[in-house]
Structures are given as C-alpha cells and as structure tokens.
Amino acid sequence: MAPTSETLTAERILAATEEVLRRHGPAKATVVDVARALGVSHGSVYRHFRTKAALREAVTKRWLDRTTGVLAAIVAAPGLDPETRVREWLAALFAAKRRKAFDDPELFATYSVLTTETAETVVGEHIADLTGQLTEIVRTGAEAGAFTVEDPATTAGALFRATDRFHDPHYAREWELPGVEGEFEALVDLLIRGLRARD
Amino acid sequence: MAPTSETLTAERILAATEEVLRRHGPAKATVVDVARALGVSHGSVYRHFRTKAALREAVTKRWLDRTTGVLAAIVAAPGLDPETRVREWLAALFAAKRRKAFDDPELFATYSVLTTETAETVVGEHIADLTGQLTEIVRTGAEAGAFTVEDPATTAGALFRATDRFHDPHYAREWELPGVEGEFEALVDLLIRGLRARD
DNA sequence: GGAATGACAGGTATTGAAATCTGTCAGCTG
DNA sequence: CAGCTGACAGATTTCAATACCTGTCATTCC
The missing domain is CATH 1.10.10.60 (Homeodomain-like)
Structure with a gap:
C-alpha cells in the first residue's frame, strides 16, 4: 500500500x-x-519476529512501557514527602490507564485482549516493574521515618493489589462512572493512614 | 429422564x-x-420463569445468596472486637469464594460466566448486600471508638474494593498460588491499620 | 379449571466445505 | 550476500446451509 x-x-x-x-x-x-x-x-x-505471538507480545510490551516512564519520574522526583509521593504515583497510574481507555477505546479494548494472552510474560514483567517502583517509594519513605512497614516489597505489593480496581483493565468500564474519583481518594486515604509511622 | x-x-x-x-x-x-x-x-x-435470562438470573442469585448467610453470622456475632470482626469477615468472604472455586471448578467457571451476564442486576445486588454488611461492621466499630472514619459506607466501599483481588472471580486462578495467604494478611493488616482510631 | 403439553414461527448455534492465515524455505534481487 | 520474495503445507477461520433453541399459545389432561 x-x-x-x-x-x-x-x-x-x-x-x-x-x-x-x-x-x-x-x-x-x-x-x-x-x-x-x-x-x-x-x-x-x-x-x-519469529512468530505472530512474539509480534503481539512485542507490541503489547511497547504499549505498556509507555506508561512506565511517566511513573518513574515520580519515583525519582526530588522534594516530595513520602505520603505525597505514594499518592501521586497511584494517582498517576490511575490517570494514565484511564486516559488510555478514554482517548482510544478501540485500541484499549484491543490491548485488553492482548494482555490476557500474554499475562504470564509481558504483563507479569510490567507488574513487576510497577511494584518495583512502588517498593522504592515505600522503602525510602520507611527510611525517612514517615512509614512503618515490615518489608517494603510486601507492603508495595499490598498497595498495588489494593488498587487493582483502578488500574486493572478488567475494571475499565467503571472508570467513567460518576463518583470514581471519590472512591479512589477514599481508598488511597485509607491506605496511606495504614502506612503512617506509629510510635 | x-x-x-x-x-x-x-x-x-x-x-x-x-x-x-x-x-x-x-x-x-x-x-x-x-x-x-x-x-x-x-x-x-x-x-x-418468563425467559431463559430470568432463569439464569434466578439460579445465579441462588448461588450468590449461599455465601451471604455465612457472612451475616459474623456481622451479628457477639463479643468480637471491631478489628477482629473486620478481619474475620474479610477472611470468611475470601475463604467462601475460594472454596467454591476449588471444590467444583466446572460449576465455578460456569457461574463466573453467568455473573458477567447479570453484572448489572443480580451481581449488583449481591455486592450491595456485602458492602451493606461491611458498612454495619465499620459503623459499630466507629461507634465503639475503635475506628476513625468519616462515613462508614464510604470506608466499607473502600475496604471491599481494596480486597477485590480476593473475592472477584476474575482473579480466581491466583487464589491457589503459593503465598496468597500471606498477601491477603499483609493487605488486611494495612487496611486495619488505616481504620484504627487516631487521637 | 389450573397445570401441562407440543406444534410452531422466528432467531441463534452447529457443521463441514472453501478460503485464508501462519510459518518455512529455496531462490531472487539490488 | 544480506535482505526480501512468494509458493507451499498444515492449521485456522469464514460462510452458508441445516439443525436446534426460545418463547408463545391453542389444545389436552387430570
């Protein structure tokens, strides 16, 4: 053509x-x-690309990696107190996913299918990347004395899973419902209160 | 026959x-x-039953209601401190869902499809029932001075959504992975710390 | 006479033959 | 000679004909 x-x-x-x-x-x-x-x-x-599956994996990875960069900036941003850093990172993840779902619904639906095909490999690595970033945030927060956590990686995993509804494409159709913002805020408030240092 | x-x-x-x-x-x-x-x-x-859809809705409702009863007992159980009540209720919900998935995988897969068909009606009511129970637990906990919450219903909703991964059938295949128990405990610990009364 | 039946119209699933796609590779091309 | 092509075998998908299913209702049965 x-x-x-x-x-x-x-x-x-x-x-x-x-x-x-x-x-x-x-x-x-x-x-x-x-x-x-x-x-x-x-x-x-x-x-x-050796196979059609490899091509699909690569294009999916490319799509997922577009999100990772934005979030990495928040992990590295200087001068943020730990609570704000967690809050902004989670909000940015939600915003990024929601923007993708809203701006180009057809493509988002397509990638939602592709991600179920590649759940074990590409998506697994994407999730590992994201929880890795979150672990870093939790760890520095704990070192700064703002958070009380036993193991940063475990807590980061809990935070990530707790917010599944706001980044897992499975729930995408609920991201446009009225009140989601409030639901998201209420959940993040609860989680951050759980992170706070105790005497 | x-x-x-x-x-x-x-x-x-x-x-x-x-x-x-x-x-x-x-x-x-x-x-x-x-x-x-x-x-x-x-x-x-x-x-x-007027239609096949109505029959499917009714059988789905019957299946979901089997879970609700067990959990209602925990809401009403006397002599439980608020934290324990939340913890046991969430654990019982997870256990009930997991038992269904494990004991009869074919039937569980079948109902997983049926629940997507009836998401707006039957499943919506089921979720409303469950968050209602949780709201009751949070409300009594707040009244007893054990929790600090602005609005029990909002907080109950946040708790329910935060634990989606441990009761939404969508995640069922992860309920058998090693380590889920620990992940569940870590998340519930974090949430309960977030609920605790602050001076 | 209230409950159950079974034939029926319209619509949805199944089936198998034909068309298309995936992945390979010997040969072409610049 | 490194990269590209297009014919090919086996697997998968499409499509149209057929079979089956849903929902209704006049009729039958206890």
Whole structure:
C-alpha cells in the first residue's frame, strides 16, 4: 500500500502492527495485514519476529512501557514527602490507564485482549516493574521515618493489589462512572493512614 | 429422564438448572435440557420463569445468596472486637469464594460466566448486600471508638474494593498460588491499620 | 379449571466445505 | 550476500446451509 523506501525496522513493524490492530481488532489482525500496510511481504515480518505471538507480545510490551516512564519520574522526583509521593504515583497510574481507555477505546479494548494472552510474560514483567517502583517509594519513605512497614516489597505489593480496581483493565468500564474519583481518594486515604509511622 | 411425580416448583427447576449447567456449561445448557432433566416439557419451565435470562438470573442469585448467610453470622456475632470482626469477615468472604472455586471448578467457571451476564442486576445486588454488611461492621466499630472514619459506607466501599483481588472471580486462578495467604494478611493488616482510631 | 403439553414461527448455534492465515524455505534481487 | 520474495503445507477461520433453541399459545389432561 504505502511502499516506503525506508529500511524495515522492528519499530516500523510494531507501529504498523498497532495501526492494524486498531483498525481490525485483535481477532482479525493478521501478519499479512501488517505486511500489506508496510508494502512488504509477510515473510519479511517473520525476519524480525519469529512468530505472530512474539509480534503481539512485542507490541503489547511497547504499549505498556509507555506508561512506565511517566511513573518513574515520580519515583525519582526530588522534594516530595513520602505520603505525597505514594499518592501521586497511584494517582498517576490511575490517570494514565484511564486516559488510555478514554482517548482510544478501540485500541484499549484491543490491548485488553492482548494482555490476557500474554499475562504470564509481558504483563507479569510490567507488574513487576510497577511494584518495583512502588517498593522504592515505600522503602525510602520507611527510611525517612514517615512509614512503618515490615518489608517494603510486601507492603508495595499490598498497595498495588489494593488498587487493582483502578488500574486493572478488567475494571475499565467503571472508570467513567460518576463518583470514581471519590472512591479512589477514599481508598488511597485509607491506605496511606495504614502506612503512617506509629510510635 | 427422571419422571418424578412431585409437583414442579421453582426450587426444583433451579436445582435441575444448576445440574444441567454443571454438566453442559453455560454456553450449551438449554431450557430444553432442564425440562428433560425434570421429565417435563420446556413449556412447563416457562410457566415458572418468563425467559431463559430470568432463569439464569434466578439460579445465579441462588448461588450468590449461599455465601451471604455465612457472612451475616459474623456481622451479628457477639463479643468480637471491631478489628477482629473486620478481619474475620474479610477472611470468611475470601475463604467462601475460594472454596467454591476449588471444590467444583466446572460449576465455578460456569457461574463466573453467568455473573458477567447479570453484572448489572443480580451481581449488583449481591455486592450491595456485602458492602451493606461491611458498612454495619465499620459503623459499630466507629461507634465503639475503635475506628476513625468519616462515613462508614464510604470506608466499607473502600475496604471491599481494596480486597477485590480476593473475592472477584476474575482473579480466581491466583487464589491457589503459593503465598496468597500471606498477601491477603499483609493487605488486611494495612487496611486495619488505616481504620484504627487516631487521637 | 389450573397445570401441562407440543406444534410452531422466528432467531441463534452447529457443521463441514472453501478460503485464508501462519510459518518455512529455496531462490531472487539490488 | 544480506535482505526480501512468494509458493507451499498444515492449521485456522469464514460462510452458508441445516439443525436446534426460545418463547408463545391453542389444545389436552387430570
């Protein structure tokens, strides 16, 4: 279709894959479609990705990693007190997921399917990344004497699981309901009170 | 098949429906199957339930209500301090759901599908029942001076949502993983610390 | 006469043949 | 000669014909 003369890179294939997925959905998007969108034969796609599953994993990872960067900035941001850092990180995670779901519903629905396919690998690593960031926040908060926690990783895991409803795509349709903001605030308040240092 | 001479009641139809659902699964269980299992014509089933959807809702409600009773006992149990009551109620909810998933996986998978069909009605009421029970526990705890909460219903909602992972069927496959007990305890500890009265 | 039946119309699932897709590879091309 | 192509085998998906199911109701049965 668009027979570009640029060299065929993994990134160009992934961008085309995402576009095909957005147009056709996860069930009907084929490797042949991706190749056609790039103006190459599907054999060329297989030079860069061993299988269709590997291509789907890569495009899913690419999508998930877009979120991770924003959040990392909050982990590293200087001058935030520990409670604010936790609150802002959780709020940013919720906001990022919700923005994705709202701005491009078709693509979000598509990736919601893809993430169930790759739950064990790509999604597992994504969750490990996120809980790792949260562990760092909890650990520094504990070191600063603001939080009382036995083990930062365990507590970070509990925080992440407690807020599942506000970042797991499974609950996406509830993110637009009136009152979610308040529900989110009430939950985060409760969790932060649980983190606070005790004498 | 079993041409019982007993009169045809809604309860007998629901029991037969559950059995048919267990055997055939949610996709292939038909009203004709239910009638055949009871030794009657399918027209007779329609005398008790207006539509197949109504039959499915009723059997789902029956299944969900089996859990509610056990938990109500904990709400009403005398001599429990507020923290213990919250902890035991949440633990009993988790245990009940997990037992259902473990004891009869086929039936659990079937009801997991049915609950997505009836999310707005039957499941909504079930969740309202449960958060109502939890609100009662939080309210009495606050009145006893053990908890500091602005609004018991809001806090109960936060507690319920925070523990989604341990009662939402969506996460059922994680309930058998090693370490879930510890994850559950860590989360409940954090939540209860958040509830505690502050000076 | 109140409950149950079974034929029926309209709609939804099943089935199997045909079309398409995945993944490979020998050969082409720049 | 590194990258790309397109024909191919086996697996999966699509599609249309058929079978079955849902919901109704005039009729039958105790």
